[in-house]
Amino acid sequence: METITPRQVSAAPDSAQSISVFYRITALWALSEALLGGVLHALHLPGTGLFVGGASVLCISLLAHHCPSRKAILKATVMVIVVKGMLSPHSPPGAYLAVFIQGCLGYLLFPGKNYFKLSCLLLGVLTQLQSALQRLVIMLIMFGTDLYRVAHEFVNYILKKAGFAGGDYVLYIVVSYIGLHILMGVFVGWLAGRLPGMLKEQQHKIDLSSFAYSGNEGFASLPRKRKSAWKRMFPLLTIAICFLLGISVYFNLIVYNTAYSILLRAVIIVALWTWVITPLLRKALKHWSATKRSALASELDQVLQVMPYIYKSAKFCWASTSQFSFLKRLLLFPGRLAAIVI
Numbered sequence: 001m002e003t004i005t006p007r008q009v010s011a012a013p014d015s016a017q018s019i020s021v022f023y024r025i026t027a028l029w030a031l032s033e034a035l036l037g038g039v040l041h042a043l044h045l046p047g048t049g050l051f052v053g054g055a056s057v058l059c060i061s062l063l064a065h066h067c068p069s070r071k072a073i074l075k076a077t078v079m080v081i082v083v084k085g086m087l088s089p090h091s092p093p094g095a096y097l098a099v100f101i102q103g104c105l106g107y108l109l110f111p112g113k114n115y116f117k118l119s120c121l122l123l124g125v126l127t128q129l130q131s132a133l134q135r136l137v138i139m140l141i142m143f144g145t146d147l148y149r150v151a152h153e154f155v156n157y158i159l160k161k162a163g164f165a166g167g168d169y170v171l172y173i174v175v176s177y178i179g180l181h182i183l184m185g186v187f188v189g190w191l192a193g194r195l196p197g198m199l200k201e202q203q204h205k206i207d208l209s210s211f212a213y214s215g216n217e218g219f220a221s222l223p224r225k226r227k228s229a230w231k232r233m234f235p236l237l238t239i240a241i242c243f244l245l246g247i248s249v250y251f252n253l254i255v256y257n258t259a260y261s262i263l264l265r266a267v268i269i270v271a272l273w274t275w276v277i278t279p280l281l282r283k284a285l286k287h288w289s290a291t292k293r294s295a296l297a298s299e300l301d302q303v304l305q306v307m308p309y310i311y312k313s314a315k316f317c318w319a320s321t322s323q324f325s326f327l328k329r330l331l332l333f334p335g336r337l338a339a340i341v342i
Contacts (some may be wrong), residue, residue, distance in 0.1 A: 008184045009149075013036075019306055020302070021067075021342060024306050024342055025059055026063075026079050027303045027304075027306040028058070028062075029076065030083035031082050031087075032056070032059065033080055033083075033088070033091075035088075036052055047306070049098070049131030049134070049135070049337075052095075052098075052128045053098070053128055054124075054128075057123050057192050058195060060076075060106035060192075061106075061195060062338070064110035065116065073103055073107045073110065074103060074107050077102070077104070077106075077107075079296060080099055081100065081153060081292075081304055082289050082292050082293055084096065085286070086289075093281040098131065101206060105126055105130075107125075109123050116276075118234070121189035123189060124185040124186060124188040125182055128182060128184050131181060132178045132180075132181035136178075143241065143265065143266055144265055146168060147241065149254075150248050154289060155170055157251065182202060195338075202338075206340060238266070245263065287301055309341070313341055316340070317337045
């Protein structure tokens with residue numbers, strides 16, 4: 001892989017700023033994956049793809065804008081996967097696959113800078129579409145097409161009892177789910193295309209006179225693997241599906257054999273995934289990560305050196321928005337942090 005030439009940026013007079021902008025953007029991307037993605041995955045919260053995928057699009061667009069060659073995106077992708085494995089080892093294999101797909105899409109969609117905004121828009125839409133379809137495919141593999149039929153009959157049964165006409169409402173829900181991701185992709189892509197200019201404006205507005213970084217700052221504690229409740233609890237989705245199947249059998253919407261086949265299929269697939277496939281994938285990923293870690297040791301070290309600086313910058317940015325409401329602080333925080341770091 002190519003060597004990334006260090007580029008000096010005068011946004012802040014700190015030693016961390018002497019590190020190439022490539023490594024600073026890569027560190028931002030890795031932290032968004034490890035911290036934001038790790039927390040959402042550990043807590044089983046919805047919207048992981050929307051937020052983590054959106055952050056990835058912004059970081060990839062910054063790499064495409066600041067780095068002379070698009071090969072830097074592929075290199076950053078490999079480094080982010082390795083750092084993610086180091087900082088957030090409890091993330092599922094699908095999360096690493098998503099990072100890899102996003103990086104490959106970034107490489108393909110940024111052949112040059114002539115159509116930068118269009119490339120950002122396409123990357124945003126395709127990344128969010130991939131996230132939505134990935135979850136739908138997982139649902140289809142786990143529960144099969146019978147689950148769709150059960151949900152369709154159950155929804156129509158409830159609506160008819162309430163005096164409404166029946167329809168293919170489950171399909172509407174699926175289409176709305178995909179549409180929500182596409183709209184999010186359009187917004188993130190639009191934002192990514194204008195992000196370089198917005199960051200320049202933020203750099204002129206931020207007062208760094210009270211910001212000091214010694215280079216020895218501690219780093220925030222990272223999310224650790226949870227061994228108790230969150231890991232052992234049934235996902236909320238599984239409980240809802242069991243409830244749906246039970247009600248459907250009770251009201252004779254489906255025969256009990258169909259419900260048993262859906263649950264048995266899900267149990268077998270989850271068991272295979274949990275005890276066979278996932279350990280093998282983790283072992284292969286660990287071996288690959290160790291190989292890449294040794295090959296990219298010096299460059300990974302530069303990425304890791306930036307992380308305490310990002311942590312210190314994040315504390316400064318959050319404190320600098322204390323006069324605003326909580327919602328406005330959340331909106332201002334990412335832009336200010338990226339403006340200082342980059």
